[in-house]
Amino acid sequence: MIYALCIVLFLLGLYGVLVKKNLIKIIISLAMMNNAINLFFILLAYRKNGVVPILSFLQPNANLYETAVDPLPQALVLTSVVIGLGVTALMVALAIRLYYVYGTFDITKMRKLRG
Amino acid sequence: MVEISIFILLVFMIIGMVFVLEMKNLLSAVVMMGAIDFGLSVIFLLLSAPDLAIVQIAVAVISLVIMIRATIHREIVETPSQESTFSSRVVMLCFLFLFFILIYPAFSLLPIFGEPIFAESASSSMKYLLEGMTQTGSPNIVTAIVLDFRAYDTLGEAIVLFTSVLGAVSVLRYRNRKKPGSST
Structure with missing residues (x-):
């Protein structure tokens, strides 16, 4: 059920990318698709009543392999989140540049080639 | 809960x-x-x-x-002229709904929420949880993976981030192009 909601979020992002004609909306939709995929990985890694995979004074000598959630998807998604920020920043830079050239965020008006 | x-x-x-x-x-x-x-x-x-x-x-x-x-x-x-036509929206929604229906059976193949697959076999996650502390000295297993076991992954991430910043800066550079004909 939770997986389905996650996919619904992804599909809403896909809908925005396919239907919207405003660059800012498209960028937000792409960021949401990225978020939905990240969330999906972390949902797959969750263990019921799982503890954080950190050894601390709160859980000394913890048998992490029996109680902790999966640390590997967390490490991979950590990378993915930061790369998502880089992608968003690059897309926004391109959008600002296009606005500077064309004076609009509307992609249907960006047809003529201009220097 | x-x-x-x-x-x-x-x-x-x-x-x-x-x-x-x-x-x-x-x-x-x-x-x-x-x-x-x-x-x-x-x-x-x-x-x-x-x-x-x-x-x-x-x-x-x-x-x-x-x-x-x-x-x-x-x-x-957003001006009204920027909106898609009603028919294209409906077609797209139908397409996405069909997509959802088609992938719905795949959810039964996924592990049940709360019972991850890594716990049942000798996976690499298990190895990290067992040996992460002794091999890297980091009590936080996630940072042990990010910065030690899979450090090349993090290096690649840094390269991607640097490239994207480089791209953003070069796109946004507030300097007009030299007019054609002028000396470089």
Whole structure:
């Protein structure tokens, strides 16, 4: 059920990318698709009543392999989140540049080639 | 309990996404995007991923600032001419609904929520949990993976981030091109 909601979020992002004609909306939709995929990985890694995979004074000598959630998807998604920020920043830079050239965020008006 | 909280937050995120898609004012849409990102951060915290929650909050704030920088002082209201026709929206919604129906059987193949597959076999996650502390000296297994076991992955991430910043700077450089004909 939770997986389905996650996919619904992804599909809403896909809908925005396919239907919207405003660059800012498209960028937000792409960021949401990225978020939905990240969330999906972390949902797959969750263990019921799982503890954080950190050894601390709160859980000394913890048998992490029996109680902790999966640390590997967390490490991979950590990378993915930061790369998502880089992608968003690059897309926004391109959008600002296009606005500077064309004076609009509307992609249907960006047809003529201009220097 | 965790499941219900995640459920509520996910529904909030989906409603927020619908608002983002239907909002006429772009600045409102961007602020709503920030709210969704913070909701995602809380979900990460509930799923026992505190490192990820911290990173997500930082990324949410930075991307919110970037997006506001892009929309403020600009034409921020969607005009009716920018909207897609009704028929194309309906066709697209039907297509996405069909997509959802087709992938729905795949959910039964996934592990049940709360019972991950790594716990049942000798996986690499198991190895990290067993030996992470002794091999790297880091009590935090996630950072042990990011900075030690899979450090090349992090190096690649740094390269990608650097490249994207380089691209953004070179695109945004506020210097007009030299006019054709003038000396270089």
